[in-house]
Amino acid sequence: MNTFIIERWTQSGRLAVGAAALVLLVLALLPVLASGLVIDKLTTLFIYILVAVMWNLLAGYAGLVSVGQQAFFGVGGYLALRLVDAGMPPYLALVVGAAGAGLVAIPISTFALRLKGGEFAIAMWVIAEVLRIVVMFDPLVQGETGTSLLALNAFDPQMRRNLNYWLGLGALALMLGATFWLLRSRIGAAAQAIRDDEDAAASIGIDVMRIKQIIFVLAAFGCALAGTVWLASAITFLPRTNFGVQWTVFMLFMVLVGGLRTFEGPIIGAVIFFLLQEVFGNLGVWYLAGLGLVAVAFALYLPDGLWGFWRRRTGIDGLSSGVVLKAPTGS
Template sequence: MNTSKHFGLALAAVLLLACVPAFAGASVVDKLTTLFIYMLLATTWNLMAGYAGLVSVGQQAFFGLGGYFALRLVDGGLPAYPALLAGALGAALLAWVMSFYVLRLKDGEFAIGTWVVAEVIRILVMLDPLIQGETGTSLIALNAVEPELRRSVGYWFALAALAGMALAMAVLLRSHVGTAAKAIGDDDAAAASLGVRVLRTRQAIYVLAAFGAALAGVAWLASAITFLPRTNFGVQWSVLMLFMVLVGGLRSGPGPYIGALLLFALQELMGDFGAWYLAGLGAAAAGCALFLPQGLWGALSPHLSRLVTRPLVSPVSTPQERTAP
């Protein structure tokens, strides 16, 4: 199937999903909004770790910063919904500044360093009188919007963010930056020896992934309205990203979406069981690590390829073939 057909199917799916609030109940809309946020987080983390070799444990910094900047902008007089997008852009701008420092760290140092930076940012945000420490605050401006409309707009915002980020990543991965990122993910030293600009390429990937995490953060804020530093800057977001990508399939297109769907299903089925839900996540991750090292998509794709290429009608044998011994 060529690229134009893929794009046409994706566009049709987005348009169909955009119609969901017109006929679905509030519960369905809220659950799908959460699923879109999970998918957005998973795909952007996969972009970093799978293609550029940047295993971050600090993406929650941008998830929380997007919401924090939006709150600050609304407090300064900007309307709520434009502030959400501006907050995500502000987080991406800060990520660009941070990239000159954190991208000089290697492997495990980078992973730990990003987590430390995220914790420092959380503490600094809590010192802001607007946030009120652990108490947190709310995006009160959204309370003026009728609840059903607010729910629908939050849904459309999350869907548009996911679709836009998926398109941006597809374009990037087909460009020279994507080719360089794949080379860096395989071996950054070898890529550098061939003339690849490692730092600049990783900066582009890092900033785009940070923007995606910030979009997820403001979509979450638009849905939940409340902003709690422990929640919005919680390391659980990075843990969930890692789970979704590793279970779904690292460095694959559909893998993160499959991982997000599995996480969502486990939450729906086992979310009320407390510790058993966490045990279910751990068991699923351990099972994939042991038996499916390439994730669910890595295990399914060969079978799907055979189904697609298998002829629908068996070839008719010639008379010579029928009489052959």
């Protein structure tokens, strides 16, 4: 009988982690060298990568396809505004506001996760709209007019730009690390088992609701962090923008193009999306329609996305979220 060696780290995986650490170090030092425009653009890119990775965690690895993750993107920013209004320092409020959105996700999950498939997806969109309407009734937000995080104006513009950049980079590094660790843990393996066959997973003792809730709350917290970084960069809070369904369109596009159920795919998709937005973003509705058509084309004809296609053709796995079974040498 053949035996196999369980390999948790491939050579390409070790190289990828080393390269990622080096890139993170360079990015952390970049504000010293780069122009303000470059720093602003990279901050936006960090936000895109963060929401793409969170949607992939939820839909790709746990099978929870949501069209309402903008709910937490908006709630994170709103809670930060409320905390600043109560006297909390703005940058601390941004982090605490994101954590608060993660807490809000807990009671939402007890209802939403009882639904499956299309019911769950639609319910999340409805929840996002309800939260947007509730926030609009707050006098601080002033309805559709919105409000601004004026406390950030107390910071020197260059310092504020750099702090926003480091906040975005730190949030991205934290959530990428947490996601990678989670996917390689028992929780990640259980989530993927639930995605493949929920009834079978339950039959072998997996606590389906608990695993789903962990993934759901983590993804909500990550989206909320992205929302607070967006608020810090834009300063203005507009309910229709911060709770806009376009964020889900962006997430879906980035993940499908880069590669669903892969760790690297959403990052690649976010970079492509960022470049497309820089070139075609001023086309408005036609631009959004084009993104939708491209996403549908990838879903139909290249379901593994660009990274999945590359991995299948080359055999290079990069940052694997599981283990590799290898036959012993000479067997």
